[in-house]
Amino acid sequence: MxxxxxxxxxxxxxxxxxxxxxxxxxxxGGQIDGLExxxxxxxxxxxxxxxxxxxxxALTLDQYAxxxxxxxxxxxxxxxxxxxxxxxxxxxxxxxxxxxxxxxxGSTGPGSINPVTGRPWGLAFxxxxxxxxxxxxxxxxxxMGVSTLFAVVGGSMGGMQVLQWAADYPERMFSAVCVATxxxxxxxxxxxxxxxxxxxxxxxxxxxxxxxxxxxxPGKGLAVARMAAHITYLSEAALQRKFxxxxxxxxxxxxxxxxxxVESYLRYQGASFVDRFDANSYLYITRAMDYFDxxxxxxxxxxxxxxxxxxxxxxxxxxxxxxxxxTVESRQIVRALNAAGARASFVEIESDKGHxxxxxxxxxxxxxxxxFLDAAGAARGLS
Amino acid sequence: xxxxxxxxxxxxxxxxxxxxxxxxxxxxxxxLELLAREKQIDGRGVEISPQGVSACLARGLAVMxxxxxxxxxxxxxxxxxxxVLSQTLQATHNPRTVLMELLRIAERAVVSxxxxxxxxxxxxxxxxxxxxxxxFLPEPWWSTPNIHLxxxxxxxxxxxxxxxxxxxxxxxxxxxxxxxxNPDSVIENWRAEAALFLLARNSAEPVEPEAPPGDLFGG
Numbered sequence: 001m002x003x004x005x006x007x008x009x010x011x012x013x014x015x016x017x018x019x020x021x022x023x024x025x026x027x028x029g030g031q032i033d034g035l036e037x038x039x040x041x042x043x044x045x046x047x048x049x050x051x052x053x054x055x056x057x058a059l060t061l062d063q064y065a066x067x068x069x070x071x072x073x074x075x076x077x078x079x080x081x082x083x084x085x086x087x088x089x090x091x092x093x094x095x096x097x098x099x100x101x102x103x104x105x106g107s108t109g110p111g112s113i114n115p116v117t118g119r120p121w122g123l124a125f126x127x128x129x130x131x132x133x134x135x136x137x138x139x140x141x142x143x144m145g146v147s148t149l150f151a152v153v154g155g156s157m158g159g160m161q162v163l164q165w166a167a168d169y170p171e172r173m174f175s176a177v178c179v180a181t182x183x184x185x186x187x188x189x190x191x192x193x194x195x196x197x198x199x200x201x202x203x204x205x206x207x208x209x210x211x212x213x214x215x216x217x218p219g220k221g222l223a224v225a226r227m228a229a230h231i232t233y234l235s236e237a238a239l240q241r242k243f244x245x246x247x248x249x250x251x252x253x254x255x256x257x258x259x260x261x262v263e264s265y266l267r268y269q270g271a272s273f274v275d276r277f278d279a280n281s282y283l284y285i286t287r288a289m290d291y292f293d294x295x296x297x298x299x300x301x302x303x304x305x306x307x308x309x310x311x312x313x314x315x316x317x318x319x320x321x322x323x324x325x326x327t328v329e330s331r332q333i334v335r336a337l338n339a340a341g342a343r344a345s346f347v348e349i350e351s352d353k354g355h356x357x358x359x360x361x362x363x364x365x366x367x368x369x370x371x372f373l374d375a376a377g378a379a380r381g382l383s
Numbered sequence: 384x385x386x387x388x389x390x391x392x393x394x395x396x397x398x399x400x401x402x403x404x405x406x407x408x409x410x411x412x413x414x415l416e417l418l419a420r421e422k423q424i425d426g427r428g429v430e431i432s433p434q435g436v437s438a439c440l441a442r443g444l445a446v447m448x449x450x451x452x453x454x455x456x457x458x459x460x461x462x463x464x465x466x467v468l469s470q471t472l473q474a475t476h477n478p479r480t481v482l483m484e485l486l487r488i489a490e491r492a493v494v495s496x497x498x499x500x501x502x503x504x505x506x507x508x509x510x511x512x513x514x515x516x517x518x519f520l521p522e523p524w525w526s527t528p529n530i531h532l533x534x535x536x537x538x539x540x541x542x543x544x545x546x547x548x549x550x551x552x553x554x555x556x557x558x559x560x561x562x563x564x565n566p567d568s569v570i571e572n573w574r575a576e577a578a579l580f581l582l583a584r585n586s587a588e589p590v591e592p593e594a595p596p597g598d599l600f601g602g
Binding site: 313315331334335338339341342343345346347348349350364367368370371372373374376378379 | 427434436437438439440441442443444445446447448449454457458459462484
């Protein structure tokens with residue numbers, strides 16, 4: 001038996017409730033009154049408030065990026081990058097991660113109570129965007145007393161938020177890390193999300209989004225949505241290596257049971273997802289990603305989005321086998337950053353693990369981030 | 384302090400303090416770091432290997448993983464004062480295009496390459512009838528990355544064909560200080576193992592590539 005030798009990291013979490021006179025204004029034209037932002041933090045804010053890092057989470061993740069997840073009891077989703085001796089170190093950095101608006105882990109979302117009706121929002125919840133998520137994060141960070149973030153870091157949808165930060169609040173950030181992401185959703189990205197949404201809405205238990213009132217939930221639809229999406233996070237090589245054509249039992253069932261291990265794996269992914277995620281949140285967040293097109297708001301020229309971010313240090317990472325947000329998307333980002341005159345670094349990491357590589361053991365990613373963040377920390381005067 | 388490569392020393396001498404420099408094929412970032420320290424330049428790098436890029440990131444440099452043949456179109460016209468291409472031109476697929484791209488991105492280009500007219504190379508071909516292996520060309524023909532070798536005279540011809548101006552030229556010999564030379568000299572085409580040029584455009588306007596990089600996101 002091994003003993004835990006590293007001291008536990010300083011960890012805190014809570015829900016920030018904004019007063020009614022501080023609504024979250026939305027891109028759609030509406031607003032959310034009484035916004036709640038559920039957050040988690042690691043490490044301590046230093047005296048000159050210069051060591052704060054905002055970590056932005058992906059579609060189905062949450063604010064528990066490091067430490068131990070209070071619900072599942074498992075390690076946070078980015079403990080490979082956040083922890084003692086890691087590129088983001090609670091001994092050096094004050095790391096904050098907040099559940100996105102529209103989410104289902106404590107921040108205001110379609111499962112929250114609508115103060116007007118006293119019932120869950122359901123589909124009456126306004127459609128939100130990546131820009132709205134970022135505006136809510138900016139409100140939280142300001143409320144926490146941080147005027148400039150040392151770094152904004154994220155992968156996948158988290159990376160989209162990082163890019164949105166660079167476009168909307170460049171003066172409030174020193175550096176930016178975007179991993180396995182894109183500056184807009186492609187037709188293929190939208191297409192896969194639509195499959196997921198249709199699966200949820202086709203489940204009779206979805207009940208037009210009012211399932212909370214009926215005491216059920218569209219578990220089957222949400223599970224199928226997750227199964228389809230999960231395939232896009234992997235690569236053919238990774239699936240083949242992990243499962244090949246291996247069977248669950250000896251011989252075929254000559255029926256429609258999960259004969260193949262890959263089927264069983266996907267069913268498990270779908271079933272366990274239903275326990276931790278809300279179907280309406282899935283609809284709203286996938287919609288926000290589909291609406292994301294950073295260039296569109298800047299005359300169709302992505303470089304214009306980064307025009308004011310020329311003093312921000314960027315690190316953009318992609319993975320060779322990521323076909324959800326392939327390297328070409330990252331190169332578009334880097335090209336735009338160069339055109340805007342920003343300090344951009346870019347690495348394409350060799351990996352056969354697909355999009356999910358950003359959450360997995362990728363030593364080159366760790367080394368690149370450690371190098372980038374250490375150098376940025378030195379430039380920022382962090383010890 | 385570690386010894387500074389002689390070609391780096393020459394580049395250090397040529398580059399104006401405080402200028403913007405793009406190092407294409409920057410490896411682990413040694414030259415960029417040297418230039419930042421000694422000449423306070425604002426540097427960027429392009430490097431093909433992820434290991435090289437990681438090493439650069441650890442040095443605090445801004446470096447893009449990329450390829451001289453394919454990825455120079457990522458940089459806007461006139462973004463730099465100098466673009467450096469050290470001992471790489473002969474390994475590119477389109478040296479002519481790469482050279483033009485360097486002088487689109489930057490006001491000046493610093494380019495070095497092994498001289499295939501060097502006497503040792505000529506002697507190897509003449510006496511043994513074999514492809515030469517020298518200090519600057521260490522690999523056999525079947526594994527060398529050098530696919531577009533040229534002589535000093537060949538390079539001069541390309542320079543005049545592209546209407547470029549030679550602002551400085553030096554002969555490089557490994558581990559010995561760079562020696563200024565006349566690039567048109569027939570003797571130098573025998574003597575110089577490698578050559579380093581500081582080039583500028585004669586025309587005021589840079590030549591845009593034939594298919595300019597499309598507007599972002601297909602605009």
